[in-house]
Amino acid sequence: MEIDLIFKIAAVGIMVAVLNLLLSRAGRDEQALMITITGLIVVLVIVIREISDLFALIKSLFGF
Amino acid sequence: MEWIWKAAGIAAAGSVLGLLLRKHAPETALLLAAALTGLLLSVGLDALRAVVRFARTAAELSGVSAPAVTTVLKCCAIAVVTKLTCAFCRDAGQEAAAAALELAGCAAAAYVTLPLLETVLDMIRSCI
Numbered sequence: 001m002e003i004d005l006i007f008k009i010a011a012v013g014i015m016v017a018v019l020n021l022l023l024s025r026a027g028r029d030e031q032a033l034m035i036t037i038t039g040l041i042v043v044l045v046i047v048i049r050e051i052s053d054l055f056a057l058i059k060s061l062f063g064f
Numbered sequence: 065m066e067w068i069w070k071a072a073g074i075a076a077a078g079s080v081l082g083l084l085l086r087k088h089a090p091e092t093a094l095l096l097a098a099a100l101t102g103l104l105l106s107v108g109l110d111a112l113r114a115v116v117r118f119a120r121t122a123a124e125l126s127g128v129s130a131p132a133v134t135t136v137l138k139c140c141a142i143a144v145v146t147k148l149t150c151a152f153c154r155d156a157g158q159e160a161a162a163a164a165l166e167l168a169g170c171a172a173a174a175y176v177t178l179p180l181l182e183t184v185l186d187m188i189r190s191c192i
Binding site: 039058 | 077078084092096099102106109113134137140144145
């Protein structure tokens with residue numbers, strides 16, 4: 001059971017949120033947006049791999 | 065059976081982390097929920113493997129044809145995938161996409177059961 005995955009995503013999310021807040025307060029909204037998008041892409045890559053594994057598991061289990 | 069306690073713990077921890085992220089990074093919170101769902105479902109499906117094996121054996125012993133069992137299992141898979149993906153779309157606030165996916169799931173299930181329905185029609189034709 002890969003609980004590390006959940007903590008990894010949460011860590012990326014917290015980092016992105018803190019950086020976003022700091023950059024927004026510093027008046028650098030463009031950089032904050034870029035940080036948000038980068039974090040989102042990183043998490044998306046991780047999640048897509050997991051979802052792909054899940055669909056493969058469902059296919060093998062139900063005989064597709 | 066120990067996995068159910070672990071799954072419950074993971075669900076609780078993931079939900080709390082999702083709540084933490086929802087205010088400042090809602091996109092990441094949504095992806096966290098997706099990862100959590102995938103993880104928990106993969107755990108549940110591992111346990112379901114034995115149940116599916118038992119169902120196949122029981123069907124074989126009772127003389128039910130293998131294609132019929134496969135069709136039922138395929139419908140189950142379509143239902144699981146459709147339900148989860150619809151819930152994900154609803155979490156993201158995309159009600160229309162969820163409704164469209166529900167319809168697509170119904171169509172896919174009907175398509176998968178077509179061979180069985182054709183068999184039934186053939187049986188009726190042979191009886192007439």
